[in-house]
Amino acid sequence: MITMTEKLREQFDAGLLSGQELRDDFTIAQPVHRYTETDHAMWRTLYERQATMLKGRVCNEFLEGLETLGMDKHRVPDFEALNERLMRATGWQVVAVPGLVPDQVFFEHLANRRFPASWWMRKPEQLDYLQEPDCFHDVFGHVPLLINPVFADYMEAYGKGGLKAHGLGALDMLARLYWYTVEFGLMRTPEGLRIYGAGILSSQGESIYSLDAASPNRIGFDVRRIMRTRYRIDTFQKTYFVIDSFEQLFDATGPDFTPLYDALRDQPTLGAGDIAAGDRVIHTGTREGWGDSEDI
Template sequence: MNDRSDFVVPDITTRKNQGLRHDPVDYTLPQPLERYSAEDHATWATLYRRQCAMLPGRACDEFMQGLQQLEVDADRVPDFARLNEKLLAATGWRMVAVPGLIPDDVFFEHLANRRFPVTWWLREPHQLDYLQEPDVFHDLFGHVPLLINPVFADYLQAYGQGGMKAKNLGFLPVLARLYWYTVEFGLINTPQGMRIYGAGILSSKSESLYCLDSASPNRIGFDLQRLMRTRYRIDTFQKTYFVIDSFQQLFEATAVDFTPIYQALQALPTLGAGDVEAADKVFHIGNQDGWADSDDL
C-alpha cells in the first residue's frame, strides 16, 4: 500500500503500461499475457529458483505449503486465471491485475472483498536484487501463497475493512505501519525457530538472509500498539522486525475496534525504527551495524 501523498508514478511503471488501459474505478485490467517476453519469463525463472533454493528452513511452513498447493509456475510468469481457480476454491480470494501501486481507498476495497491487487509486470534483469515499487514477483510470489491459509486470509480481509475507517479518521500512517511490519516484513516464532512470512522479505534474496542471520536488526515480540507507534524504513533493510507467535495471535490482536487504540496512540510518543523499549519482549537487540542515518517514515 502507498500512504505517501507525494508519491510519483515511477518511470518503469509508466513504460510497462504504455498503451494499456485500466478500469478508472478499481484500477484493474486483464492480465496482458502477450506482453511477457522470453526475457521476462527467464527473469521470473531466475528469481523463482533463487528464492526456492534458499527459503526452506527460512520461510514459514504455511508459505511453503501455499506455494506448493497453488503450483506456482517455476519457469514462466504465471497465468493469474489458472492460480485463481485454486485460490478461490481454498479461501475465496483471487488476484486482480493492476498497473502498479494504486490509491489507498481502492486498495482497501479490494482487500475487503478478498481481491489481492497484483502488479502485472516484472522487473528487468538489472533489477534482480532491488526494485522500490512492487512488481509481479513481489506481489504474486511474496504475497499470494499465504492467502491459501485461512487465518492469514481472514486477517488480510479485516485489514482492508479497517483501512477506509483509518483513512477517514486521519490515522492511515499508523495503520500503514501494521501492514508494513506484518504483511510485508513480518517474522513468526515457531517450534523449529524463527521464520519469515512477510512478502517484502520472501521476495528478496538479500533480506531473506539479513532478517534472520544478521546481528544488525532488532527482533522484538509483536505488540499491536508498540508496533503502530514505530516508524519504518523503505530505502534500506529494516532496523526492527516484529515477531508473532502465530497467525491466530495476529488475527485476534487486530480484530478489535481500532478507534480507542488510535485515541490512545495520540498520547504516546512515536518511536524510531530502531528504538527498543524497556517493556519490549526482546528476541535480539541489534548491534546497529550499517544502519542508515536518513529519516524513518
Template sequence: FQGTLTSKLKEQFDAGLLAGQALHADFTMAQPLARYTQADHEIWRALYDQQAAMLPGRACDTFLQGLETLGMARDHVPDFAELNERLMRATGWQVVAVPGLVPDEVFFDHLANRRFPASWWMRTPAQMDYLQEPDCFHDVFGHVPMLINPVFADYMQAYGRGGLKAQKLGALDMLARLYWYTVEFGLIRTHAGLRIYGAGIVSSKSESIYALDDARPNRLGFDLRRIMRTHYRIDTFQKTYFVIDSFDQLFDATRPDFTPLYAELRDQREFAAEAIEDGDRVLHQGTGQEPALS
C-alpha cells in the same frame, strides 16, 4: 506498500504498454499476458529459483505450502487466472492485475473484498534484489502464497476494512505500520525456530538472510501498540522485526475496534525504527550496525 498513485501508470501509458488496454475504475486491468517478453519470463524464473532454493527452513510452512498448493509457475510469469482457480478454492481470494501502486482507498476496498491487487509488470535485471515499487514477483510470489492460510486470509480482509475506517479517522500512518511490520516484514516463531512470513522478506534473497540470521537488527515480540508507534525504513533493510507466535495471535490482537486505540496513541511519542524501549520483549537486541546494501 500502497502510497499514492505513482509514475508507473503514466510510464506504462507513455510506453504504449497500455494501448488497447482497458483500465477499470477500480484500477484493475486484464493481465496483459502478451506483453511479457522472454526477458520478463527469465527474470521470473531466476528469482523463483533463487528464492525456492533458499526458503526451505527459512520461510514458514504456510508460505512453502502455498507455493505448492497454488502450483505457482516456476519458469514463466504466472497466469493470474490459473492461480485464481486454486486460490479461490482454498480461501475465496483472487489476484487482480493493476498497473502499479493504487490509491489507498482502492487498495483497501480490494482487500476488503478478498482481492489482492498485483502489479502485472516485471522488474529489470538491474533490480534483481531491490526495487522501490512492488513488481509482479514481489506481489505474486511474496504475497499470494500466504493467502491460502484461512486465518491470514481473514486478517488481510479485516485489514482492508480497517483501512477504510482508519482513513476516515486520519489514522493511516498508524495502520500502515501494522501492515509493514506484519504483512511485509513479519517473522513467526515455530517449534522449528524463527521463520519468515513477510512478503517483503521472502521476495528478497539478501533480506531473507539478514532478517533471520544477522546480528544487526532487533527482533522483538509482537506488540500491536508498539508497532503502531514505530517508524519504519523504506530505503534499507529493517532495523527491527516483530515476531508473532501464531497467525491466531495476530488476528486476535487486531480484532478489537481500533477507534479508541488510535485516539490514545495519537498523543503518545513515536519510536525510531531502531529503538529498544522499556517493556519490549527482546528476542534479539541488534548491534545497530548499518547493513551494507549490495
C-alpha cells in the same frame, strides 16, 4: 510528495498501461501477451533462487500455500489459473494492476478478498532491488499465504480496517501494522524464527539478513508498539516484529481500533531501531551498518 495522477502518468509513460483499459477500480486485464522471454527468464531466476534459499527459513504455511497453488516455476503465472485454486481454498483472487493504487482502492480490494498485484516484471538490472513492487514480489511473496484461512481472514479484516482508518485520519498507524506484519513479519516456531513477510520472501538479501544478521532488533509482536514505530523503505529493516502464530495476529487485530488510535495520537512515535520500555526483546541489534537516512 508524488500524487496519484503523477503516478499514473509515470505508468503510462513506462508503457505499463499503454493500450489497456484502466477500470474504475484501477484493475486491468492481465496482459499475458506482453510478457517477453526476458520477463519469463527473470521470473524463473527469481523463483529458483528464492525457493532454494528459503528452505529452513520460511514458515510452513507459505510452503503449503506454494504447493497448493502449483505456481508456475518457469513462466510468469497466469492470474486466472492461480485464481481457480485460490478461490476454491479461501475465496480470494488476484487482480492485475499497473502499479501502486490509491489507498482507498487498495483497502476496497482487500476488504472484498481481492489482492491487487502488479502485472509487470522487474528488469535484469533490478534483479536484487527495486523500490516499487513488481509481479514477483506481489505474486510469489504475497499470494501463497492467502491459501491459509487465518491469514486470509486477517488480510480481509485489514482491508475493512483500512477503510475505517481512512476516515479517522489514522492511516499512518495502520500502514505501520501492514509494513511490520504482511511485508516484514517474522514468526516464532518450534524450529526457530521463520519468515512470513512478503518483503523479505521476495528478497534474497533480506531473507538472510532478517534471520541471521546481528544488526537488527527482533521484538515480540505488540500492536500498540508497532503502530508507534516508524520504518525503512531504503534499507533492510532495523527492527523485525515476531508473532507466535497467525491466530495471535488475527486475534490481536480483531477489536475496533478507534479507541486505540485516539490513545496513540498523544504518544510519541519511535524510531525504526529504537528499543522501548516493555518490549519483549528476542534479540538486541548491534546496529552495525545502519544508515543515517530518515525513517518513514
